[in-house]
Amino acid sequence: MADAADDVATRRFRALDLRVETKPDLTPVSDADRMVEEILRNTLKRARPRDAVHGEEYGRTGYGPRCWVIDPIDATKNYVRGVPVWATLIALMEGDDPVVGLVSAPALNRRWWAARGGGAWTGRSLAKATRCRVSGVTDLHDASFSFSSLTGWEEQRRLEGFLDLTRSVWRTRAFGDFWSHVMVAEGVMDVSAEPEVSLWDVAALQVIVEEAGGVFTDLAGVPTADGGSVVCTNGLLHAAVLDKLGGGPVMRRV
Structure with a gap:
């Protein structure tokens, strides 16, 4: 899913015909935001039809304890101005608890992910990943x-x-x-x-x-x-x- 999201978002990044609108909450939304969320929803509909999906652009669909939470492009204001700090965020929640999380920032050539009990990792692939650990600063x-x-x-x-x-x-x-x-x-x-x-x-x-x-x-x-x-x-x-x-x-x- 992250690969598909990266492909769409990267192709539309800095595109001259990028369409940007203002949502009711006065935040911007681009055609790329909607395209990415649609692709992810279509994938989940085929692969996990019993799971609910909650996305920024299209709200919540489906029922049940398992829910995929999607931010198709986090930092849309950066995205529409051409600033390369933006990412697709994908989470799986069981009840109120996120159990899987992935952040993919293709313009930074970075990706981060974690599963509950499996540690947190960063890299461009599972085979070339390093473990994430917080600092030891105490003051x-x-x-x-x-x-x-x-x-x-x-x-x-x-x-x-x-x-x-x-x-x-x-x-x-x-x-x-x-x-x-x-x-x-x-x-x-x-x-x-x-x-x-x-x-x-x-x-x-x-x-x-x-x-x-x-x-x-x-x-x-x-x-x-x-x-x-x-x-x-x-x-x-x-x-x-x-x-x-x-x-x-x-x-x-x-």
Whole structure:
């Protein structure tokens, strides 16, 4: 599925005839977003007809405890401007728990994936993959923090806590979207956070971060992909990060 998504999205990337519209929530959507999701849905309809599918562009179809969650192009704003930081996100959830996650970023020539209990990996193929492991940084003053933008924190009335965190860490960078979180899984960043996300933005990322040894929660400290916000860390820094952002106690997975 990721190969098919990469093929379509790459061919439409920077295309002169790329069609971009504004959705009711005022976010952009391109013809590539819709094409990728349609291809993935068609594949799943043939291969897993009993599973539900929940995608950003076409909502949820089907019923049952197993549900595929699709973000056809995460970081569409980057995609439509020609910035190569975008990816297709595919997750499989059993009930409320993501058990498989895959992030494919063909313009970066990178891919990340994980299965519950099987570790997190990065590479271009199963045969040429390296394991992802979070960092061992224990002090916020030595930590690298990646985020998406300032406006969301201001809209959520959490800007002061966000700025307090940025002043407490060693380094900040706005890599944004999926890239912030998979870099935490790889151990090259120590903290990532977004104040407002949807299920399809982070379902694939939760299992990748957790299988790499990290902690993934919402701002209330709950380990869920459906909490409307996300904080990822190497685990060692999580309580301190939530404290700075005004979040709740860390509720680790059992």
